[in-house]
Amino acid sequence: MNTQATPSPQFYLTAPAACPYLPGEMERKVFTHLVGQRATEMNDLLTQGGFRRSQNIAYRPACEGCRACVSVRILANEFVPNRTMRKLIAVNGDLVGTMLPAQPSTEQFALFRRYLDDRHPRGGMSDMSALDYAIMVEDTHVNTRLIEYRKRVPGAGLGDQPKGELVGVALTDLMSDGLSMVYSFFNPKLDRRSLGTFMILDHIARTHQMGLPHVYLGYWVRGSAKMHYKTRYQPQEHLTPRGWERYSEADDSEG
Template identity: 55%
Template sequence: MTAQFRFPRFFVTTPGPCPYLPGRTERKVFTELSGPNAADLNDALGRIGFRRSQGVAYRPTCVDCQACVSVRVVAHEFKPNASQRKLMRRHADLEVSQCKPWTTEEQFALLRRYLKARHPGGGMAQMDELDFADMVEQTPVKTNVIEYREPAVDGRPGRLVGACLTDVQADGLSMVYSFFETEDEQRPGLGTFIILDHIRRATESGLPYVYLGYWVEGSPRMQYKTRFRPLERLSAGGWHRFDAPHPVEKAEAFFAPSKLSQLI
């Protein structure tokens, strides 16, 4: 009998500087996502800690280091703390749109501002418009760009203040990459708001999880991910609740019961 799926071939990158922990090196294992079973393969690999980049699924496989830990929010159990509820109210006027994975000049300009402010020396800092188009448009799975805009003025679309490249997986939404205005005093916390909106979308779609990528112990810029509880982390024994210390704030129900919407 012919096997239904061909077992993927995996490759390992050469070691390079770690982007999260100074003085360390990183190495990744990866495989190609292609053919009619690309989405199923991506779903299966996502459940064991892989991430997608264009037509490739990858995960860290560093020698003597396991600092990168896959994390996901349990969407239907999530309850916001006081500061998160405040952000939801503050940005409630934003118009959120689900777009096909096609790039625009406006998105690229926002990305450039975001990278300049947050990651000026990062690996994406030198991206041009073609690189950005490849990142967004080369996808073998169901992918959307979620845009966040200020209210329309005189019938014209409002200013784009945030965007997220999002994969729809069988068990959740995977936030591949988000970018947003970082220096607008009237729009603080947009990164947090985008995650909160994805938790809402997953809950309304009946999807149990929102995948946030990797949490890196010892990397300050990754600590924001621990603010979304309950959070699960992947270990050799499977997924289990994250137990890192975090501030305790009174929480209340985030979503009222509603009819499940279609997958985004």
């Protein structure tokens, strides 16, 4: 009989650094490594506890004087798209989303670079190379997939492998209670399609079809305009000191 205890994860704390979301604030993170046979199970537990994954690292904010970062998850089984969202789904009716193994391609990287150069030219990922992108996709010990969004080729059957133009990609973790959107990027010139919103809506639909309850969106940052979009998808829950609680914009007492 093996009585050896299962090793517990070791947690570490980063040094203070400038916050990328709130001017004048400093951020710190607590993190651990997601490796070994229990990595998928640990990723589930940590994500449900407010952590996010980046490659084989799980992290969450541990800022000393700020609690603006709040974990968000959409209740997929209760979600009903509003009129604007339904119109957007119709606009993108010619797209096919295909879930694939987490394997990078030169086509994906070209789209990734196009997205970064247009949307985040001075961001922390702006100098990523093809090797960096491959590591971002492949360096994982958890149940990860890529979802490619392509234009449907005229005349192609529903069961055919899509071969049309690649317009968006989502790196997504499959979890016991839903999908966690790790990172997504898209053709920045296709403004009419609002591909960032469409990919979230598609993940909600996929999660509902899988019979699972949650889509994890990462952190909503109170006071950050560029994070406000995450509160559009109702109903949703926010992780509070009391656990996961339903949230609506009317509940926000900011200011």
